[in-house]
Amino acid sequence: MKVLITDPIADAGVQRLREAGHEVVTDYDVEGDALLDAVSDVNALVVRSGTEVSQEVFEAAPDLVIVGRAGIGVDNIDIDAATDHGVIVANAPEGNVRAAAEHTVAMAFAAARSIPQAHQRLKAGEWAKGDYLGTELNGKTLGIVGLGRVGQEVAKRLDSLGMNLVAYDPYIGEERADRLGAELVEFEACLERADFLTVHTPLTPETAGLISTDELKLMGGGYVVNCARGGVIDEAALAAAVEDGTLDGAAIDVFESEPVDPDNPLLRVEDVIVTPHLGASTEAAQENVATSIADQVMAAFADEPVINALNAPSVDQSAFPRIRPYIDIAETAGKIAAQLFDDRISEVEVSYEGEIAEEDLDLVTASGLKGVFAPLEWQVNAVNAPNIAEERGIDVVETKSRQSADFQSLVTVTVKNDDRSLGVCGTLFAGDDPRIVRIDGYRVDAIPHGQMLVARNYDRPGVIGFIGTVLGDNDVNIAGMFNARRAPGDDAALTVYNLDNPVPEAVRNELLADERITDVKYITLDNGDDE
Numbered sequence: 001m002k003v004l005i006t007d008p009i010a011d012a013g014v015q016r017l018r019e020a021g022h023e024v025v026t027d028y029d030v031e032g033d034a035l036l037d038a039v040s041d042v043n044a045l046v047v048r049s050g051t052e053v054s055q056e057v058f059e060a061a062p063d064l065v066i067v068g069r070a071g072i073g074v075d076n077i078d079i080d081a082a083t084d085h086g087v088i089v090a091n092a093p094e095g096n097v098r099a100a101a102e103h104t105v106a107m108a109f110a111a112a113r114s115i116p117q118a119h120q121r122l123k124a125g126e127w128a129k130g131d132y133l134g135t136e137l138n139g140k141t142l143g144i145v146g147l148g149r150v151g152q153e154v155a156k157r158l159d160s161l162g163m164n165l166v167a168y169d170p171y172i173g174e175e176r177a178d179r180l181g182a183e184l185v186e187f188e189a190c191l192e193r194a195d196f197l198t199v200h201t202p203l204t205p206e207t208a209g210l211i212s213t214d215e216l217k218l219m220g221g222g223y224v225v226n227c228a229r230g231g232v233i234d235e236a237a238l239a240a241a242v243e244d245g246t247l248d249g250a251a252i253d254v255f256e257s258e259p260v261d262p263d264n265p266l267l268r269v270e271d272v273i274v275t276p277h278l279g280a281s282t283e284a285a286q287e288n289v290a291t292s293i294a295d296q297v298m299a300a301f302a303d304e305p306v307i308n309a310l311n312a313p314s315v316d317q318s319a320f321p322r323i324r325p326y327i328d329i330a331e332t333a334g335k336i337a338a339q340l341f342d343d344r345i346s347e348v349e350v351s352y353e354g355e356i357a358e359e360d361l362d363l364v365t366a367s368g369l370k371g372v373f374a375p376l377e378w379q380v381n382a383v384n385a386p387n388i389a390e391e392r393g394i395d396v397v398e399t400k401s402r403q404s405a406d407f408q409s410l411v412t413v414t415v416k417n418d419d420r421s422l423g424v425c426g427t428l429f430a431g432d433d434p435r436i437v438r439i440d441g442y443r444v445d446a447i448p449h450g451q452m453l454v455a456r457n458y459d460r461p462g463v464i465g466f467i468g469t470v471l472g473d474n475d476v477n478i479a480g481m482f483n484a485r486r487a488p489g490d491d492a493a494l495t496v497y498n499l500d501n502p503v504p505e506a507v508r509n510e511l512l513a514d515e516r517i518t519d520v521k522y523i524t525l526d527n528g529d530d531e
C-alpha cells in the first residue's frame with residue numbers, strides 16, 4: 001500500500017509503516033493542484049495541521065482508505081467529504097495532550113512575567129529590570145473554556161500551582177469538574193471571574209468567533225491564552241483589547257491562518273506573545289502521535305478496527321475477534337437479500353439473535369448495509385453506508401435478542417418496502433465456518449463465497465435434474481446445492497447452488513424459459529461485480 005505524508009511526523013511512525021512493507025512517500029511542501037496529483041494513487045494520507053484535506057482531495061484520491069491526523073484537531077479535514085467517499089478519518093487524541101497542556105502553562109507564565117519581551121531586550125543589551133512588574137498565577141482565577149482532555153490537564157497543573165478554577169463546558173458533567181477542583185459556570189461568569197482565560201475547544205462552527213470584543217470586555221483585565229485553535233478568539237478583537245488596555249496581555253500559539261500572515265494584528269501588539277503552533281511539538285508527543293497514526297493506518301489496511309476513527313463505527317478491540325466473522329456474514333446476507341429482492345428498498349433491518357446480540361454491533365450493521373448497497377453504489381463501505389441509507393431515505397433498524405431457537409448466533413439482513421420483505425440469515429458453524437442458513441423463509445445451507453445461483457421453481461419432479469443438466473452442459477460445475485420448501489406440501493421451492501464457474505446470461509435465460517422455473521438470480525459474492 002502507498003502512504004503519503006504531507007506534514008512532518010516523527011521517524012518512528014514512518015519506520016513502522018516501512019517495516020510493515022508499505023511504500024511511504026513524504027512531501028511536506030505539496031499543496032494545491034500538486035497535492036491533488038500526489039494523492040491520485042495513495043491508499044493513506046497522513047497529515048498534521050499543515051495540510052488542508054478538502055473535498056477536492058477526496059475526489060482526486062480514488063484509492064484512499066484512510067486519512068490519519070498525527071495529532072488532535074481535525075478542523076483542516078473535511079470529514080463529511082471523507083465519509084461520502086468512504087474514507088476513514090482517524091486522529092491521535094491522546095499523544096500530545098500533555099505537551100499541549102504544558103505549553104499552555106508555559107505561555108500563561110510567560111505572558112504574566114513578560115518573559116519573551118524581557119528576553120528580547122536583554123539579548124539586545126538592555127537591562128530593563130525596572131520595566132517589568134509581573135503577575136503571580138498563585139491565588140488568581142483561571143477560566144477554562146472547554147474542559148476536555150487538554151483543558152483537564154491544564155486544570156490539574158494550574159490547580160496545583162495555587163489557582164482557583166472555573167470552567168465553561170456545556171458537554172461535561174459537574175462530577176468530572178468537581179474531581180478536578182473546578183467550578184462549572186456559565187460562559188459569561190467564566191469570563192467575568194477569570195484573571196487568566198484559556199480556551200481548549202475544537203474549532204467548530206459553534207466555537208468559531210466564540211470570544212470577541214464583548215466577551216473580552218467582560219473579563220475587564222487579565223490575560224488570555226489560546227493554545228487550541230485560531231478562530232475561537234477573534235484575532236482583531238483580541239489585538240485591540242490588549243492594545244487599548246482592556247486586557248493586560250495574551251499568549252497565542254495558534255492562528256486563524258497558518259503560517260501566520262506577517263500583517264496579523266496580533267504580531268504587532270507588544271503584550272501579545274506568540275509561538276508558531278508549538279503546542280504539540282515535543283519529542284515524546286510527536287513520537288506518540290506518529291506511531292499511533294501508523295498503527296491506525298495499518299489497521300485500516302488490514303480491515304481491522306481503527307481505534308480513533310472519527311467517522312466509522314467504533315469497535316472495542318477486545319471484542320473484535322468475536323464479531324469479525326459476522327462482518328462478512330452480514331455483508332453477504334445483505335448482498336443476497338438486495339439482489340433477490342429486486343425492488344425498491346425503504347427499510348433495512350439487521351437483527352441479531354443469540355450470543356452475538358451481546359456485542360456492540362454498529363460495524364456489523366454497517367457491513368450489512370454495505371452488502372445491500374454493494375450492487376448499487378461505487379465505493380460503498382462501512383464508513384459511508386449509513387450515510388447512503390440516510391440520503392436515500394432508507395430506514396435502518398437494528399434489533400437484538402439474546403434468544404435464538406436454532407443457532408448459537410444468527411444474523412439476519414432483511415430488506416423491505418411497504419409491500420413485502422425478504423430476509424437472509426447467516427451464522428457461524430463450529431470451526432469458524434460461515435453459512436447462509438435461511439433465504440426468504442427457506443431453510444438452506446449455502447457457503448457464502450464465490451458464485452451462487454438462486455432459483456425459485458414449482459416443486460415438480462425433474463426440475464432439479466433439469467437445472468443440473470443445463471448447468472453441466474454449459475461447463476458450470478456445481479460445488480454444492482440445497483433445495484428447500486417453506487413447509488411440506490408447498491408448491492414453491494427455492495434452490496441454492498454454490499458454483500465453481502460463472503453462469504452466463506444465456507444459460508440463465510435457458511433456465512428461465514422453463515415454465516417450472518419462476519426466477520433465477522446469479523450472485524457473485526467475492527469480488528463485488530455482481531450482476
Ligand SMILES: NC(=O)C1=CN([C@@H]2O[C@H](COP(=O)(O)OP(=O)(O)OC[C@H]3O[C@@H](n4cnc5c(N)ncnc54)[C@H](O)[C@@H]3O)[C@@H](O)[C@H]2O)C=CC1
Pocket residue numbers: 072073074093096097100145146147148149150151168169170171172200201202203206207227228229253254277278279280281
Ligand atoms: N496548540 C497545539 O499544538 C495543540 C492544540 N490542540 C487543540 O486543543 C483543542 C482541545 O483538544 P482536546 O482537549 O484534546 O479536545 P477534547 O475534545 O478532549 O476537548 C474539547 C472540549 O471542548 C468542549 N467544547 C466543545 N464545544 C464547546 C463550546 N462551544 N463551549 C465550551 N466547550 C466546548 C468539549 O465538550 C470538550 O470537553 C483542540 O482544538 C485541539 O486541536 C491540541 C493539541 C495540541
Ligand SMILES: O=C(O)C(=O)COP(=O)(O)O
Pocket residue numbers: 048049050070071072073074096228277278279280281
Ligand atoms: O494536535 C493538534 O490539534 C495540534 O494542534 C497540533 O498540531 P500540529 O500537529 O503541531 O500541526
